[in-house]
Amino acid sequence: MIRKGVKIAPAKGKLGVLIPGMGAVATTFIAGVEAIRKGLARPIGSLTQMGTIRLGKRTDNRVPKIGDFVPLAGLNDLTFGGWDIFPDNGYEIAAKAGVLDRSLLDAVRGELETLRPMKAVFNRRYVKKLDGPNVKRGRNKWELAQQVQDDIRQFQKRTGVDRTVMIWCGSTEIFMKPAAVHSSLPLFEKGLKKNDPGIPSSMVYAYAALSMGIPFANGAPNLTIDIEALRQLARKNDVPICGKDFKTGQTLMKTILAPGFKARMLGLNGWFSTNILGNRDGEVLDDPESFKTKEESKLGVLEHILQPSVYPELYGKIHHKVRINYYPPRGDNKEGWDNIDIFGWLGYPMQIKVDFLCRDSILAAPIVLDLVLFLDLAQRAGMRGIQEWLSFYFKSPMCAPELYPEHDLFIQLMKLKNTLRHLRGEDLITHLGLEYYD
Numbered sequence: 001m002i003r004k005g006v007k008i009a010p011a012k013g014k015l016g017v018l019i020p021g022m023g024a025v026a027t028t029f030i031a032g033v034e035a036i037r038k039g040l041a042r043p044i045g046s047l048t049q050m051g052t053i054r055l056g057k058r059t060d061n062r063v064p065k066i067g068d069f070v071p072l073a074g075l076n077d078l079t080f081g082g083w084d085i086f087p088d089n090g091y092e093i094a095a096k097a098g099v100l101d102r103s104l105l106d107a108v109r110g111e112l113e114t115l116r117p118m119k120a121v122f123n124r125r126y127v128k129k130l131d132g133p134n135v136k137r138g139r140n141k142w143e144l145a146q147q148v149q150d151d152i153r154q155f156q157k158r159t160g161v162d163r164t165v166m167i168w169c170g171s172t173e174i175f176m177k178p179a180a181v182h183s184s185l186p187l188f189e190k191g192l193k194k195n196d197p198g199i200p201s202s203m204v205y206a207y208a209a210l211s212m213g214i215p216f217a218n219g220a221p222n223l224t225i226d227i228e229a230l231r232q233l234a235r236k237n238d239v240p241i242c243g244k245d246f247k248t249g250q251t252l253m254k255t256i257l258a259p260g261f262k263a264r265m266l267g268l269n270g271w272f273s274t275n276i277l278g279n280r281d282g283e284v285l286d287d288p289e290s291f292k293t294k295e296e297s298k299l300g301v302l303e304h305i306l307q308p309s310v311y312p313e314l315y316g317k318i319h320h321k322v323r324i325n326y327y328p329p330r331g332d333n334k335e336g337w338d339n340i341d342i343f344g345w346l347g348y349p350m351q352i353k354v355d356f357l358c359r360d361s362i363l364a365a366p367i368v369l370d371l372v373l374f375l376d377l378a379q380r381a382g383m384r385g386i387q388e389w390l391s392f393y394f395k396s397p398m399c400a401p402e403l404y405p406e407h408d409l410f411i412q413l414m415k416l417k418n419t420l421r422h423l424r425g426e427d428l429i430t431h432l433g434l435e436y437y438d
């Protein structure tokens with residue numbers, strides 16, 4: 001049987017990457033891309049740059065690099081822009097963030113200095129711990145969305161990009177639940193004009209982007225595009241969207257370990273996670289309302305992977321706690337401790353301790369790169385709405401309202417690679433493998 005792939009428009013010309021929130025993650029990503037372009041470093045951690053994909057049978061020996069298998073924008077074709085409430089240029093931001101060594105930053109100083117954040121849509125109501133001067137003024141949120149669209153048009157004109165994607169790397173906003181104003185596009189648009197408090201800044205950017213047919217990814221746990229009104233807008237304008245909350249340190253570990261326990265039918269009594277971090281993200285999360293948004297995003301993971309309703313004896317009574325402590329001396333170099341109480345044969349208890357000395361933005365930067373390239377691919381392949389195959393990158397993956405999210409990192413990877421195979425008309429890989437023994 002000959003399978004036909006999906007028609008994918010070529011990745012010609014430049015791809016604009018617009019980022020609301022030019023902080024540690026955004027500048028680590030941009031400085032990294034600039035350094036990689038100059039041959040100074042390698043894109044470690046990026047599936048689009050380093051990953052391969054097996055095609056056909058194991059005996060076929062067809063294992064191209066993902067970047068050679070699907071038409072992705074090249075690193076040299078990326079052009080960056082963004083918004084922040086602080087007017088510092090990209091070099092100053094990256095230097096203050098303290099993630100990358102001065103010597104590396106100095107090697108890309110010229111490129112970073114040209115990055116000047118545009119004035120942000122910002123209201124302290126949604127991020128209590130921050131305040132800055134580089135902020136737009138407007139009569140209402142509708143007008144602010146128009147101003148963001150003007151910024152986008154000017155960026156597109158100035159840089160001559162052919163396509164644009166937007167990725168939220170801004171601070172975590174306060175916890176919000178979907179409300180009436182989010183339930184349909186007309187109500188949402190009315191809400192923008194009436195300055196409805198249910199519409200935080202991140203939704204204003206997302207609305208502006210989706211209205212212009214620009215794909216949007218959400219790197220924070222905010223509600224942002226995870227509402228019916230913006231899902232409707234994405235479908236209406238044929239735009240792909242994905243979120244939420246980059247899956248980096250502790251949650252990455254959780255979604256690696258928990259599927260292993262379940263696979264071996266080992267029980268779990270409790271999982272206590274605590275960590276210290278001292279960057280601006282940590283400071284924002286020191287506010288209980290922003291922490292609540294993060295906590296919700298981190299807590300859902302175990303329940304969905306372990307399925308307590310299916311395995312009540314093993315996972316019916318889990319004590320799951322997550323703590324984040326703002327501790328300035330550590331800067332971006334977070335330390336995360338996990339104490340995991342498991343039990344085995346005949347109920348005998350065991351403990352696992354994880355001490356992960358990680359670097360938050362170093363783990364997040366390749367995710368930003370992959371999401372930007374895959375969202376652009378999705379759009380060129382005519383995919384619209386929620387891109388569940390990108391769940392791999394998120395702590396709290398968006399999915400259709402009637403589904404539960406898939407958190408298991410290994411199922412997420414299989415879904416991602418099978419989506420790429422599907423796009424190119426290759427057989428999906430089921431791992432059945434009986435044919436080798438016929």
Ligand SMILES: NC(=O)c1ccc[n+]([C@@H]2O[C@H](COP(=O)([O-])OP(=O)(O)OC[C@H]3O[C@@H](n4cnc5c(N)ncnc54)[C@H](O)[C@@H]3O)[C@@H](O)[C@H]2O)c1
Pocket residue numbers: 020021022023024025026083084085086097120121122123127130132168169170171172173201202219220221245246247248249279280281359360361363364
């Ligand atoms: N680093 C990680 O591993 C990781 C993992 C998952 C999620 N995240 C999320 O990614 C986001 C960025 O993390 P970071 O470490 O770069 O934080 P950061 O504080 O260094 O950067 C966030 C930036 O967003 C800006 N900002 C806030 N509200 C804004 C608005 N309305 N418009 C424009 N700019 C705005 C802030 O001024 C700040 O410069 C955070 O929400 C964080 O929770 C990070």
